[in-house]
Amino acid sequence: MPNHTFDRITDLAKRYSLYSLFKQYYQGEWELARKAAATIQQYIPVNDNLSFQQDHQLDKAALFDYNRLFVGPGKLLASPYESAYRNAQGLVMQEETLFVRQFYLQAGIEVSNKNAFPDDHLGLEFEFICYLLAREGERLQADDSSTANHYAALYQEFCQQHILSWVYQHCDDILTHGRTSLCRDTAIALVRFLQTEEANFLSKEEFV
Amino acid sequence: MKQKSVVSRRTFLKGAAATVATVSFGGTFFDFIFSGLSPAVAAENSTVELFRNACPRNCYDTCAILSTVQDGVLKKVVGDPASTYTRGTLCAKGFSYTRSVYSPDRIKYPMRQIGRGSGNWQRISWDEAYTEIAQNMLRLKREYGSTLPICLNKYSGNFDIMHYGIEGMLTSIGNTTRATGTPCWPAGIDAQTFDFGTIVCNDPEDIVNSKYLIIWGANPAWCSVHSMYFVKEAQQRGCKVVVIDPILTQTASKADLYIQIKSSTDGALALGMARYILDHNLYDGEWLAKNSKGAEEFFSYLKNNITLEWAAEKTGIPQHIIEMLAREYATTKPANIWIGYGMQRHTNGGQNVRAIDALAAITGNIGKSGGGAQYAQLETWGFKYHAMSQSKPANSGGKEDRAININNFGAEVLNAQDPPIKMLWIACRGPMTQDPETAVVKKAFEGMDLVVTADLYMTPTVEMSDIVLPVTTAFETPGVNVSYWHYWLSLNEQAIKPMYESKNDVTIAMELSAKLNELEQGSCTFPTSGDLQEWVGKEFSEGIYKQFGIQDWQELKKGPVKAKSGLIAWQDGKFRTPSGKYELWSAEAEKYGHFPLPVYVEEMQSTDKYPLRCITPHWKLSIHSQFQNLDWMAAVNNEPHIEIHPKVAAKYHIKDNDSVKMFNDIGYITLPAKITETVSPDVVAVYETWYKNKKFNVNYTVKAIPADMGKKATGAPGIAFHDNFVAIQKM
C-alpha cells in the first residue's frame, strides 16, 4: 500500500470515528457527548475563546437539556431535522426531506422504517456519512481507489448539499437554547469538525 | 430569525486547514453497522394512492376527506365530492391536516417527566411506559382494594367510533372513576329530550327547502362551514334568513335580518313570539291537537304571564321587530329554526331551548321538510361499540364505576373520597386549557400519584403529566365516523404509517393489557392483540347496515354513504316522550326539577362588581384546543383579543389594542382590546381556544356554574360558560 493511501485511510478513520460519535449522539446516546467533545480536541487544537468547558455534568440536567433540544415532547428548541431549517414552514417530510431520501437512494440506502422517521434527522444523515466513509475506506484497503473516490465524492456532495446547509444554524440554536455545557460544547465541537471538513473541500478544489 | 453562526467561517477556515495534518490518530478500523438505515430494497416505482378519511373533530361537519399519498407521504387533503354534504371542500382547519401530521411539534416518543410541570423529560420505551403505568394501576388496586382511584377523562378530541376503546380499556381493568357528562351541549339535549323524547334533526341538506330560516345562537360560517352552502342555496331559492345572536357573527353578516339579543334572554323572545302567534291565531291547532300534550296549559301560561312589552324589555329587541319576526315565522311555510349550542350555555339555557322548540311545535313545523327545530342527532350512532364493550375482571373490587362530573372536574377529583382519586388517564382532552376554573384543575393534577396523557402535541395538560404517550392522527390509523348533524357515514382508512413511535389508543389498550397480565395474570380483560382494520369492521351493527343500505362495511372503501331513511325528524309523528306526543307539558322535566312547561326562567344578572357578561364562543381557526397551534392558523392570527362594544370601551377609556385586564373572583387574563360594534353592549367576547406558547387561557376566569339541564341524557348538567361575569380595566 503506498504511503499516501495509508495516510488517506488513517485520516479517513479519524473522521469516520468522529462522525460515528456524532451519529450515536444524535441517535440518542447522549452520554457520548463528552467523548465526542474530547475526541474533537485531539483532532483539532482549540485556541480561541470558545474553549470547551471541562465540567461536563453527565447527569439528569444534561439529559433533560438534550431532550428539550432534540427529542421533545415540547417544541424542539434545536430541531435535528434538516427540513426544520430548509422548509419554509419548518415542517417535516416535505420536499427537502425527500431530496435527502433521493440522495440516500443514489447510494443504495434507505431509512429502515421509511415514512415513520423523517429521512433527514441528523442522526440518520450522519449514519449515511459513516456508511459512505466506511465504503471509501474499505475500497481503499482493497486498493480500489476509483470506487473509493466515488464514495468520497458522494460524501463531499452530500456534506455540501445537505449537512453544511443547515447544521451550523442548528448548532447556533443549541448555543442559544442549550442550558448545559455538555450539549453546548458538543455543538461547538461539531461546528469545529464540520468547518475542518469544509476547509478540506476547499483546499482540494484549490489544489485541482 | 436565524442567528449568525457561532464562529465566523472565514477566519476559522484559514487556521483549520493548516492544523489538521499535524494531528495524529491511530487505527484504520471501519466498524460500520446499520442502525437507522439499511440497504434499499429494489427501487420502487413512485406511487400515488388515494385514501378515504374522515375528520374526527368535534365539529358539526364530520367531513369526508380524500387524501393523496405519494410514496407513503401524505401530500394533500380535499373534501370528498362523493359526500353531498362535504361537497369536495374542507374548512381552513381541515385543509391544514397535512400540517398537523407533519408538524415539527408532534410528540414523537413516550416520555416521562421528572417532576410534574418541571419540563424535565426523559425518553422511555413503550415497554417502560406500560410497566410504570401497569405497576401503578396494580399498586393502587392493592392499596385501595379496587381500581376506583384510577380516573378517566376522555371526551371530544377524536370522535372516531374505535376511540371508545379508551373507555373499554378502563372497563377492562375493573371499576374505575369516570369523568362523566359533556361540557358544551347537554342543556339543549335535555330540553329536546323533554320535548321530543330525544335529539333528532332534519338532514341539514334539507335546509334548501326552507322558506324561512332562523339561525339562533349558532355561527355556521365559522363552525359548520358546509352547512352555509345549504343556507345560501335556500336564500337563493327565496328563503329569508334571520340570525339571532348577541354577536354580529360572520353568519349574521350573510343574513337578511340580524337581531342582536341580550345574551341569555332567548326564551323571552321565543315566548313573546309565541304570545303574538297565539293572539293572532297563527298557530297550527290541528297539528297541536294531533301531536302534542300540554298546548292548553302552555297557551294559558302565555296569556297570563307573557306580554310583548315584557319580551322587548327583556331581550332589548324593539317590540315591532318581535311582532314582525313572529308574524313572518308563523306565516311562511315551511319555517326552520337552527338552535345553536351557544345559546344554551346558560343557567336558563335548556329552558330557553324548550321555549324555541315550542315555537316550532305551535306553528306545526315539526316533522316537515324545510321545517323543524334543529339541534343535533345521534340517530346514526348505533354502532356495536365493540372496542368499548369490555368486561370487568373478576374480583377487581368496588361495586361499579364511579361517575364524577366532567364539568366540575377539578373540584370533583379533589373531593372524591373512599377511595380518593390517585391516577388520571387523559385522552382526547385538554382539561388544563378547556375546563373551567383552571386553577382548581391544576390543583387536582398536583395531588395525583400518576398522570398519563395520550396526545399529539405538548399542551398545558401534557405539561402537568408524568407520562405522555404519542398518539396517531386520523391519517395513521383506521376508524369510522358519523356526525351529530348530518347523516353520512365515512370510513377512515389508514393512509400513512404512524409517524415516529405514535400508536392508536386501542393499540395502547392492547399492549397495556398484555403488560398488566404479565405482571398479574387476569388483571385486565382487554384483548392483547388484534388487527385494527378488523376491529373497525366489528364496530358495525345490523342496524347500521340497514340504516345505510350496505351489506358490508368494506363497501365504504368506495366512498361515504348516507342514511336511507329518517332524514326528516319526527316525520312519522312518533315522539319518544312518555306520552308519545310532543310534550309542551313534560312531567319528565318536572321530575328532573324543572318547570313542566317551557316557562321563562330568569337569566343570570350582572353585579355592580362584575358588570359585564363574558361570552367565550368558538374561534374560527380552532376547535377548542385543536388547530390554532398549527403554523397556518398562527399565520392568520396568533393573538387573542377581548371584543368590546365602543360604548363600553368609552366608559373605561379603552382604545383599540389597549391592554385590558379582565377579572373576577377566581382569576384574570390580560389581553389586547378590539373595539367593535359586532358585540352587544352587555357582553364582552373572548374566543375560547388554546394558543401555543401564549399565556392566554380565558378559563382562568370561568366558574364551573352548571347550566340548568343535562343530567337526564348525559349524566351531568352542562356548563353555563356564557354566564361568566367580569370586570374590565385598562392596563
Ligand code: SF4
Ligand atoms: S373541522 Fe369540521 S368543517 Fe373542518 S374539515 Fe373537520 S369536519 Fe370539516
